[in-house]
Amino acid sequence: MDPNPKNFPILSYVMAKIPSFKRTFSTAASAAAADSPDFDIENPPQSTPLGEQEPYFELTEKMPHLTNPKLISAMRLAVADVAQTRSVLHTLGVRPDHEAVDAARLKLSEIEADLSKSLEEIVLASQPADSVFRFFFFRSLVELNASFNKLTYLPTNIGYELVNLQKLSIHLNKLRSLPKSIGDMKSLRLLDVHFNELHGLPPTIGRLTNLEIINLSSNFSDLTELPDTIADLTSLKELDLSNNQIHALPDQFGRLQNLIKLNVDQNPLAIPPKEVVNEGVQAIKNYMTKRWVDMVMEEQRRNSLEAQEQPETSILTRSTSWLNSFVSNVTGTVSEYLGGASRQSNENSYLNQQL
Known part of the structure; x- marks a missing residue:
């Protein structure tokens, strides 16, 4: 449905110009088909054009009170885009059906x-x-x-x-x-x-x-x-x-x-440092190789020291454990002894009271 000319005069004018291109049909039958409700804008009827030029129209003639140059330029571009689109559709020919499209995709x-x-x-x-x-x-x-x-x-x-x-x-x-x-x-x-x-x-x-x-x-x-x-x-x-x-x-x-x-x-x-880089790729490789060897040797030295310290630590740990066990045994024995003497003293005082 076309827009209301009173509310949208510019858009109404652009839309009104679109069907004007149907005037190029050479025969009356083609013009009548274009005016029918079943007319397909994407597949217009085949006809012999009268000429290559598009129908002439000028916005300033149709709308003499339109003076804004930017608006006039935009409207002209809109109409030109519509004309170009219809020309492309005409060049492409009849729209293929779905079966033809599927066959082309398969190919x-x-x-x-x-x-x-x-x-x-x-x-x-x-x-x-x-x-x-x-x-x-x-x-x-x-x-x-x-x-x-x-x-x-x-x-x-x-x-x-x-x-x-x-x-x-x-x-x-x-x-x-x-x-x-x-x-x-x-x-x-x-x-x-x-x-x-x-x-x-x-x-x-x-x-x-x-x-x-x-x-x-x-x-x-x-x-x-x-x-x-x-x-x-x-x-x-x-x-x-x-x-x-x-x-x-x-x-x-x-x-x-x-x-x-x-x-x-x-x-x-x-x-590597800048002075090595300046000497070239071979110097860089030599530097990185030496650095890696030094890192490996340092790691081996550190592992060796840790391996040597581990037995001494183990002996000290076992000695400390044995000493703790011995002290615990001695403490228990003394406690038992003192506890036994106390009970014996209590028993003797009880017997003395009985006597």
Whole structure:
């Protein structure tokens, strides 16, 4: 139902302009069909247009007292949007029925199934998250680029699905963590998660024994430490930790024997100290290895001292227990003796009274 022209004159005018486009029908039959109550605006009757131009109308001619330029511009845009929508509907043609839609969906599912078996590389930059996640379950994928998507999380079971993935680029998103299942991507060789909001890596990262390159740079104040299991990445060659807030490298960092490139710029590192960092990656590994050996030796020395003190403590404890037991026995014996003498004295005084 059209709005009341007296209460809503502007909206009434815009609504009145919508059916005016039916004037372009070439035949009288088409015009009559458009005026019928069964007319479908989404499926107008097929006709031969008289021309490509839309019917001419001017707001200022129809409403001469309308002088607000912003209002006139808004009304023109509204009418233009309606015209464009109808043009698109006309281009799309007759609306398909439900059976045709279901058949098309089934065909798309078959195409996706075929792709999941053969697709090896895909770039999903600047796509909605729901459309990106659909491709996270293509087991044949070898390389996946899902950068620039504002992702805040990854599917929990991504690692169980992308078992053949070798390169994973998820930089320039808003990820705060990685799922534990990432440790099951045993084929992964490159992991790029720079420019995110990572607070850390899952301990399962140490299972990626084929991983060669990791880029964790520019997570800024969110990334403050690394898991100890990162030392299990025996194939790691390049590691970028720049522009974070890491204060110390893991204690067993020196185990990364194949590491040849390390970037720790713009971090408040205390371990290793700055002078060691300036000497290069090999100096860092040597320093961390020596530090770990010293820590192990100190722990062994402390355990040895505790083991030596334990027998002496045991002897002293047994001696004290025996002494307490002996004193208790002596005290009991004296008490019994004194108690017996008292009773004997009482008995003698009783006998004396009887006599």
